[in-house]
Amino acid sequence: MPNHRPAGPSEHQKALTNPRSDRVKAVRSLSRRSVRSRAGEFLAEGPQAVREAVNHRPDLVRDVYVTAEAAARHPAIVQNALDRDLWVHEVSPEVLAAMVDSQAPQGIAAVCSTLDVTLEAAMAALVGPTDLRPAALVCVLTNVRDPGNAGTVIRGADAAGADLVIVSDSSVDVYNPKVVRSTAGSLWHLPICVGEPVPAILAALRSAGVRLLAADGSGASLLPDVDLTSSHAWVMGNEAWGLPADLREACDEVVQVPIYGRAESLNLAMAATVCLYASAQALHAAH
Amino acid sequence: MPNHRPAGPSEHQKALTNPRSDRVKAVRSLSRRSVRSRAGEFLAEGPQAVREAVNHRPDLVRDVYVTAEAAARHPAIVQNALDRDLWVHEVSPEVLAAMVDSQAPQGIAAVCSTLDVTLEAAMAALVGPTDLRPAALVCVLTNVRDPGNAGTVIRGADAAGADLVIVSDSSVDVYNPKVVRSTAGSLWHLPICVGEPVPAILAALRSAGVRLLAADGSGASLLPDVDLTSSHAWVMGNEAWGLPADLREACDEVVQVPIYGRAESLNLAMAATVCLYASAQALHAAH
Numbered sequence: 001m002p003n004h005r006p007a008g009p010s011e012h013q014k015a016l017t018n019p020r021s022d023r024v025k026a027v028r029s030l031s032r033r034s035v036r037s038r039a040g041e042f043l044a045e046g047p048q049a050v051r052e053a054v055n056h057r058p059d060l061v062r063d064v065y066v067t068a069e070a071a072a073r074h075p076a077i078v079q080n081a082l083d084r085d086l087w088v089h090e091v092s093p094e095v096l097a098a099m100v101d102s103q104a105p106q107g108i109a110a111v112c113s114t115l116d117v118t119l120e121a122a123m124a125a126l127v128g129p130t131d132l133r134p135a136a137l138v139c140v141l142t143n144v145r146d147p148g149n150a151g152t153v154i155r156g157a158d159a160a161g162a163d164l165v166i167v168s169d170s171s172v173d174v175y176n177p178k179v180v181r182s183t184a185g186s187l188w189h190l191p192i193c194v195g196e197p198v199p200a201i202l203a204a205l206r207s208a209g210v211r212l213l214a215a216d217g218s219g220a221s222l223l224p225d226v227d228l229t230s231s232h233a234w235v236m237g238n239e240a241w242g243l244p245a246d247l248r249e250a251c252d253e254v255v256q257v258p259i260y261g262r263a264e265s266l267n268l269a270m271a272a273t274v275c276l277y278a279s280a281q282a283l284h285a286a287h
Numbered sequence: 288m289p290n291h292r293p294a295g296p297s298e299h300q301k302a303l304t305n306p307r308s309d310r311v312k313a314v315r316s317l318s319r320r321s322v323r324s325r326a327g328e329f330l331a332e333g334p335q336a337v338r339e340a341v342n343h344r345p346d347l348v349r350d351v352y353v354t355a356e357a358a359a360r361h362p363a364i365v366q367n368a369l370d371r372d373l374w375v376h377e378v379s380p381e382v383l384a385a386m387v388d389s390q391a392p393q394g395i396a397a398v399c400s401t402l403d404v405t406l407e408a409a410m411a412a413l414v415g416p417t418d419l420r421p422a423a424l425v426c427v428l429t430n431v432r433d434p435g436n437a438g439t440v441i442r443g444a445d446a447a448g449a450d451l452v453i454v455s456d457s458s459v460d461v462y463n464p465k466v467v468r469s470t471a472g473s474l475w476h477l478p479i480c481v482g483e484p485v486p487a488i489l490a491a492l493r494s495a496g497v498r499l500l501a502a503d504g505s506g507a508s509l510l511p512d513v514d515l516t517s518s519h520a521w522v523m524g525n526e527a528w529g530l531p532a533d534l535r536e537a538c539d540e541v542v543q544v545p546i547y548g549r550a551e552s553l554n555l556a557m558a559a560t561v562c563l564y565a566s567a568q569a570l571h572a573a574h
Contacts, residue, residue: 048551056549156557161547189549224568260448260567262343262476264335266560270443273557274564280547281511 015068015090019098027065027099027111033173040114042175043099046106051077052185053112058084060113065091065099070107077108101177114175115187116194119201122164123208125191126231137161137279138210138233142168142198142247144268149239150174151182152269158186160276161283166193166201166233202250205233212251215275216243217265219256223275226255228282234275239268302355302377306385314352314386314398320460327401329462330386333393338364339472340399345371347400352378352386357394364395388464401462402474403481406488409451410495412478413518424448424566425497425520429455429485429534431555436526437461438469439556445473447563448570453480453488453520489537492520499538502562503530504552506543510562513542515569521562526555 016023029035030043041062044053047070053061054077064081068090071078081088097105117125126136139157144150150172157165167174174180174194180187193201202212211232235251237243248254257271266274303310316322317330328349331340334357340348341364351368355377358365368375384392404412413423426444431437437459444452454461461467461481467474480488489499498519522538524530535541544558553561 152554152557155550156553158548159544159546159550159553159557184551184554186548186550224572257446257564258567259446260571261445261473263442263446263473264471266443266446267439267471269557270439270446270560273553273561277544277561277564280545284547285511 015092016065016095017092019092019094021095024095024098027109030111031101031177033176036114036173036175041111042114042180043101043177044110044112044180045100045102045108045177046181047074047077047108048185049180049187050108050110051080052188053110054081054084054086056188057112057115058086060115061086062111062113064088064110065096065108067091067093067096067107069093070096074108102181115192116174117191119166119193119196119204122166122191122193123204126163126208126210135229135231135283136163136210137231137276137283138164138166138205139272139276140166140168140201140205140233140235141171142201142235142243143238144171144236146239146268147172147176147178148182149268151179151184153236153272154179154183154192155186156269156273156276158183158189160273160280162190162276164191164193166196168198168201169195170198198247199250202235202247211253213275214243214248214251214254215257215271216248216254217256218242218248219254221253221255222258223255223278224258226253226278228279229286232279234272234279236268236272302379303352303382304379306379306381308382311382311385314396317398318388318464320463323401323460323462328398329401329467330388330464331397331399331467332387332389332395332464333468334361334364334395335472336467336474337395337397338367339475340397341368341371341373343475344399344402345373347402348373349398349400351375351397352383352395354378354380354383354394356380357383361395389468402479403461404478406453406480406483406491409453409478409480410491413450413495413497422516422518422570423450423497424518424563424570425451425453425492426559426563427453427455427488427492427520427522428458429488429522429530430525431458431523433526433555434459434463434465435469436555438466438471440523440559441466441470441479442473443556443560443563445470445476447560447567449477449563451478451480453483455485455488456482457485485534486537489522498540500562501530501535501538501541502544502558503535503541504543505529505535506541508540508542509545510542510565511545513540513565515566516573519566521559521566523555523559
């Protein structure tokens with residue numbers, strides 16, 4: 001099977017056309033968590049994810065697979081990948097479809113190395129007050145099980161300019177294709193820490209001087225009343241049952257997003273976004 | 288087929304057990320937009336939707352269908368329905384599953400009359416300054432196609448205390464089972480106006496003295512800089528392509544939610560929730 005690093009699109013090798021080849025099976029097997037975990041690799045699907053991976057973390061991109069049709073539709077992505085000396089393989093639509101988890105494959109995918117950082121490294125890198133803003137903003141997901149929710153919260157944390165996202169060991173795998181897709185590229189934009197138990201996460205943040213704010217409908221404090229101008233972390237719970245009592249008690253403050261109408265609650269991604277944006281606006285206004 | 292209005296749970300009639308009966312087919316056909324539109328009815332599925340329908344708009348509930356198991360799990364919903372003299376029918380799990388659109392039926396559903404109000408009535412009911420707050424808050428969905436997004440925005444508008452939601456004729460049907468489900472009961476909490484073209488909606492709001500704020504990533508104004516203390520409507524566009532130029536120009540101001548990090552954008556439901564919550568907080572703080 002040809003597998004050369006082309007110097008330019010004109011030197012593309014013969015397209016991969018056998019959907020039953022070992023290579024295709026190996027890529028497809030990345031849809032399983034155990035395989036991802038063993039290989040330290042995962043699959044980025046679609047132009048948005050591949051573009052962000054190539055632009056922001058080319059060091060982590062192992063192989064880009066693209067159909068002729070998608071290469072014509074997204075020339076900048078292919079050119080960027082080639083400019084960065086990445087492996088770009090032309091594949092038939094059947095091969096691409098056999099590689100990806102998506103029901104509607106978009107013609108391009110990339111095998112990437114996992115990008116999470118250790119809790120220790122994340123804490124060391126956490127910025128204190130800077131020229132740009134007065135404090136650090138962290139988002140912690142505990143027991144979040146729905147891939148779409150987890151990805152949407154990571155996207156919201158990125159949009160709000162969070163410095164770090166921590167996803168606990170009891171949550172969905174951030175390299176799950178549905179999570180990757182719903183981050184809309186944000187997975188490659190900010191440091192992400194995974195696989196640690198919640199108590200270790202809270203202890204590390206506390207040692208780093210980060211105030212712990214539990215977001216929960218039972219909160220005694222209302223979001224607009226909370227001081228958000230110093231370093232803090234939003235600790236989010238499960239989409240159905242929220243945060244357990246012991247975890248709420250381990251935080252410095254339990255905060256609820258006020259409900260002004262008759263809705264019972266906001267969903268997890270909406271509540272997280274409202275909290276993170278309140279933080280972003282307070283941090284920027286305070287500076 | 289027994290179909291009596293029972294005075295209490297003890298007088299439940301014989302359960303409906305034939306999933307191929309005409310009644311079951313009639314209920315199931317409400318999953319089609321054309322049937323809903325002709326019948327002026329739709330199906331509320333699951334305990335949350337049925338509870339909110341029975342509590343808030345019992346006048347619009349035609350029939351409640353419940354399995355013995357769900358009736359035991361949700362006695363308050365059944366009792367409330369009986370207290371309000373509603374028809375409650377016990378059905379076998381097979382009948383319930385044949386009635387509903389959901390892959391995971393939750394044992395209870397209700398056929399409800401549609402609840403939308405006319406644009407004229409909505410404008411007449413729109414409150415001006417009240418004891419509770421200084422101005423009206425409206426949410427307008429134009430060209431929103433994804434049922435989950437539409438439902439989530441309606442839920443967010445309810446949580447933010449909006450006075451009215453308007454869904455244009457070019458958007459998804461609010462009585463689509465997926466929309467109903469993702470509103471989490473909010474469909475019954477606030478007036479909803481459907482089926483009007485966007486120009487008529489904007490003209491009506493303008494005549495009512497409501498300022499039109501287009502939410503769009505191209506906006507010249509940043510959300511934190513916009514005065515949100517007078518009556519205003521958030522005009523939201525399609526999830527993929529946003530608002531077309533002519534629609535943006537028809538609004539008084541085009542507002543963007545600032546992106547503090549490296550994300551390209553927020554998704555529609557998140558952007559709408561951040562805008563609506565900024566409004567809610569400004570309106571409450573101003574009062």
